[in-house]
Amino acid sequence: MAKQFCETCGKQTEHREWIQQKPSMYGTSRKEKxxxxxxxxxxxxxxxxxxxxxxxxxxxxxxxxxxxxxxxHGEQFQ
Ligand SMILES: [Zn+2]
Known part of the structure; x- marks a missing residue:
């Protein structure tokens, strides 16, 4: 967890990192996957x-x- 500014809250809040796989540029068929x-x-x-x-x-x-x-943006998120 890291303190980071939240625009919605308007203040520094705890943030959790979350990684999501991008939709594949390949097709959705089994072979393409x-x-x-x-x-x-x-x-x-x-x-x-x-x-x-x-x-x-x-x-x-x-x-x-x-x-x-x-x-x-590539920076290391602590
Ligand atoms: Zn917030």
Whole structure:
């Protein structure tokens, strides 16, 4: 948990980090999902996991009001 400013609350509140997998750019069929998985698997090995990070959105959720804020700027969230 980390204190962070919430626009809805208008003050610093406790926030919880939440990671959501992005909707895949691949199709939804079983075959396409397997392809997406394999692509992610191999690019993850070759590219140091950078591709895997691209597949998720990082949010912080205000523990006071539940406001969800997208936070994909790459900085380390403590
Ligand atoms: Zn809030």
């Amino acid at each position: 397997l392809k997406a998985f394999l692509d992610g698997f191999f690019s993850g090995w070759g590219g140091g996991g950078a591709a895997a990070i691209d597949l998720v959105d990082r949010y912080v959720i205000c523990q006071a009001c539940g406001r969800k804020t997208l936070q994909n």
